[in-house]
Amino acid sequence: MADALLIIDMQTGLYDGPEKPFERERVLHTINQLIQRARRAGKPIYVACHTGPAGSPIEAGSPLWQPWHALDVDASRDHLFNKSRPSCFLGTDLEQHLKAAHVDELVIAGMKTQFCIDTTCRVAVELGFSVVLPQDAHTCMDTPALKAEAIIEHHNATLTGAFVKRVKAAEVFF
Known part of the structure; x- marks a missing residue:
């Protein structure tokens, strides 16, 4: 049974940018279902917002930095935090929050698969957390080299087992 849910970068500027994430509506619905199950179980929900430097389109507090309006997060009870790197741990107090809440197993969902999802999964394991990756609760956009669906399939396969x-x-289950 998972102890907490971590949602990464489900923000207006990424979710609703010029390039739309693969199966974005389905992924949003899936993540919202995870949120509801975590809430019913009384488990903490952490929401990482990628934050750019002052003057960037995703600087803290800007319209594009905000969590996507249909993401079922509640700033009054969920733990929203800023990050500026692909790892949700680097330069944040996430590790301390998770340890204080006695989190051993962490569910990770959100975007982008090949950057923040991949990096955070790997770092979480290095820090001693067990990670559950719902294969259908993370997404990304097409790149010049690969379609998003292939990126997601590749990372689901690569991360499974060791990470x-x-x-x-x-x-x-929470």
Whole structure:
């Protein structure tokens, strides 16, 4: 049973930017289902917002920096925090919050698969956390080299075993 949910970079500027994430509506719905299950179980929800430097389109507090309006997060009870690197741990107090909440197993969802999802999964394991990656609860955009679907499939396969326990979101229990 998972102890906490971490949602990464589901922000207006990324989710609703000029390049749309692969299957974005389905992924949003899936993440919102995870949020509801974590809430019902009384488990903490952490929401990472990628934050650019002052003057950038995603500087803290800007319209594009905000969590996507249909993401079912609540700043009054969920733990929203800023990050400026692909790792949700580098330069943040996430590790301290997770340890204070006695989190051993962390569910990770959001975007972008090949950057922040991949990096955060790997670092979390290095820090001693067990990671559950719902294979259908993270996404990204097409790149010049690969379609988003191939990127997601590749990372689901690559991270499984050494870094994450890969499951379908419907199989995640808090």
